[in-house]
Amino acid sequence: MTRPRLLPVPLAPLPNELIGSYLNRLADANRLPIRRIDALIATGRHHSRDKDDLTGWTLSSIERLAALTGRNSPALIHALPSLAALAQPNPLPTPPASLTPTAWKTKVCQLCAASRGVHGLAVQRTYPHQRICLQHQRWLGGRQLPISPRFHELIRANIRHRRLLRGHRDPLQPSALHDEARTMTSRWFSNNNGPLELQRTWDDRLQMLNPDTESDPHDDRNLIEMVTYPETVVLTTLLSKPHNPVHHDFLAEVIRSFGLDPRSLPALHRHTTLPSSMRNPDTPSHPSRHRPGSKSTA
Structure with missing residues (x-):
């Protein structure tokens, strides 16, 4: 040819x-x-x-x-x-599914693309820590949004997120754990089962990002991911720590990290399923069904 x-x-x-x-x-x-x-x-x-x-x-x-x-x-x-x-003549073994992060198809930051002379639509593969363009302070989710100076904690969270990956021996693992953490915050938000303090914080952020009262921001998945991102990064950091799923009370550490009312612990136990990364064959997925020191009812 x-x-x-x-x-x-x-x-x-x-x-x-x-x-x-x-x-x-x-x-x-x-x-x-x-x-x-x-x-x-x-x-x-x-x-x-x-x-x-x-x-x-x-x-x-x-x-x-x-x-x-x-x-x-x-x-x-x-x-x-x-x-x-x-x-690759000899491809590397495929990592376990639990350690394989989700890769998104994301529009390239419009300002980054313009600086390279690209003015049409360009799509790239991104991982969770790349959902924010730090140079132009833009959220690159379903639709690109400038990050308000009032929401600078989003930038700080992304810097922590990138630092977490740099400090990890296997950079794929924190990205996969971010998927687990995102599932947790999404469920807390969508079902109104999360701690009241977090629900108020997320609602305040939604109103700041979407002052249009004619549309319900709770139906916008892109906005939901954006407003819960700082807490998702905190959960990712906690999940990245070595722990024993039986003796380590993960949700109690969540309460300490977010400064939540300790009385919210029972609700978290009811409405949170432990991510697969924290389970072993002898540990049930739902923390309320097995707690250190509890006796079997069988």
């Missing part, structure tokens, strides 16, 4: 960009239909902007993309993470 020629506008990929996003940006910049780019790299498939899988790709596809863009294969593999799996 003939080696493709360099495109008139050979855009560079953005860090951690999705393959579909990059190919569609190449097509837009060169005023070509995306199916033409697909044909030139010979993957035999159509790439939508939010896709990042390697179906139909071979090492030859990477080489053809390199020829189209005037970049070498290692540079493309470095910028487009999913290509690394294809280029």
Whole structure:
């Protein structure tokens, strides 16, 4: 097959960009239909902007993309993470599901993209600590929002979050534990089963971020994740500590960390399921069913 020629506008990929996003940006910049780019790299498939899988790709596809863009294969593999799996001759073992963090498909910060000359839609793969652009102080969730100076605790929480990853031997584990922590705060928020002090804090933040009284901010999942993020980071830090699930009263430590009324402990026991990372085969998932020193009723 003939080696493709360099495109008139050979855009560079953005860090951690999705393959579909990059190919569609190449097509837009060169005023070509995306199916033409697909044909030139010979993957035999159509790439939508939010896709990042390697179906139909071979090492030859990477080489053809390199020829189209005037970049070498290692540079493309470095910028487009999913290509690394294809280029790795001996892939590493897949980590356990409990240690595999969720990767989101997130729009690149509009201000970061503009600084690189990108003005169209670009989508990248992000992990929990990358949901905030520290440089431009923007939340990069479902829709991008500037972070108000009144909500600077969100920035402080993100700095702590990034520091937690840097100080951990396995950076994947804190990201996976963040998923567990996010599930806990989401349940406390959505079911109104969380401590009253946290519910008031979250409601105040929602009103600050969404003063429009005609819409209910409690239905906006992006806002909910944003207002609960500082507490989610605290829970992630607690979950990252070594502990014995039988002898370590995790929820009592939660109360101490948040400065909550100790009388809220029974409610937390009722409405909180221990994350899988804290369980062992002999430990029930619900803390209210097993407490240190309790006797079996069987």
